[in-house]
Amino acid sequence: MSSASINETSTQSDGTAAPICIVPSCAHPINLVLRASDGKRFAAHAELLDLYSSCFPPAECVQGIEETDLSESAEILDMLLRFMHPHPQPDITNLPRPTLEDLAEAVEKYQIYPAMQVCKNEMRRTVYDRPVEVLKYSMKHSYKDLRDEAVFYTVETPIEIVWNIMKDSNPIFFCAWTLFCHKLREKNLQGRYEQAVNAGRDQANRHVVPACSDHWRRFSDRVIDLLRGRHWKPFYVSFDLAAEHARLNLDYCHRCSHREREDSALAIWRRSLDALRREVSLDDWY
Known part of the structure; x- marks a missing residue:
């Protein structure tokens, strides 16, 4: 192959058309061609791969134009290369x-x-x-x-x-x-957790001022619904996640919002449940 970098209008020494960079207006020299598992070829830049990744050879080690086979599909390789450019990252929020x-x-x-x-x-x-x-x-x-x-x-x-x-x-x-x-x-953690949900709220209730009691009751009822699995599987959802979603579905005054977020009532309830979750950990075996 030629020692020069591929450009948008060049062909490789074997007569095949050289791929162009997938990022519009990219000015970096193309000195690598990456071939996906389904045969599609992508232009790449050794200096960017070296900058954004730790698994490609250093840019100074690339001599001439090199072509490399990768095990990833064209769809995956396309996104990988977009992540390795000084360019807005691809939106992956709706990927299958x-x-x-x-x-x-x-x-x-x-x-x-x-x-x-x-x-x-x-x-x-x-x-x-x-x-x-x-x-x-x-x-x-x-x-x-x-x-x-x-x-x-x-x-x-x-x-x-x-x-x-x-x-x-x-x-x-x-x-x-x-x-x-x-x-x-063996520890019957799920059954004990169900009991702790109510017991923890009973403890927390003692720390709620009367002016906030009605809202606290609605809020805590919603948290219990979530923790018991009316919307998610029981026991597995974290307390903080349940509390966050409970707030999203309720109107509340500033005073109660402050209490829900920072007051000892919520902290006491959380601690009573998180202590059970910590009784069993994958750290015991892995």
Whole structure:
């Protein structure tokens, strides 16, 4: 191949048309061609791959124009390259769930820094619909906060489904999940949590001033509905998330809003429930 960089009108030495950059008006020299698993070829810039990722060779090591095969599809590779440009990031909020999971894995594989937290945040948003997939992702990439949130949403999932999703990853993940679920049932954590929901509110009620009592009752009823699973699976939703959604659906005065957010009543209720969740942790086995 020629030692010159590809430009928009050039052809490669083998006569094939050179791809152009997918980002309009990009002025960086094209000195790499990346071929997706389905055969589509993409122009790339060694200096940008070196800047935004830790898994591509340093720019100074690229001699001439190199063509490389990657295992990702054209759809995924397109988004990866857009993340590695000084350009607005692609909107991934409405991606189909399997596509998002493939993108999140590719971002971790190539350590594409601008996209890692973005993908993690989007994966967190899917925890209610695809908790096992989120658990697998979070365990594989050591996102402990997301792992500890996702695992509670998986305990009612049939073991065959969990195995089918996790079998191609580290077998320790599946073993740790199995032991976690066993310990959860052994401690009757879900039954005790149901009791603690009411007991915690009774404790918190003593810290609510009379002027706020009516609103507190409506607010706490809504929190209990959420914690018991009228809208989500019981026990697994975090207390803070339930409280946040309860506020969104209620009109409240400034005084009560301040109390709900900062007062000891809410803190006491939260502590009584979070203490139970901490009795069983994946840290015991993984």
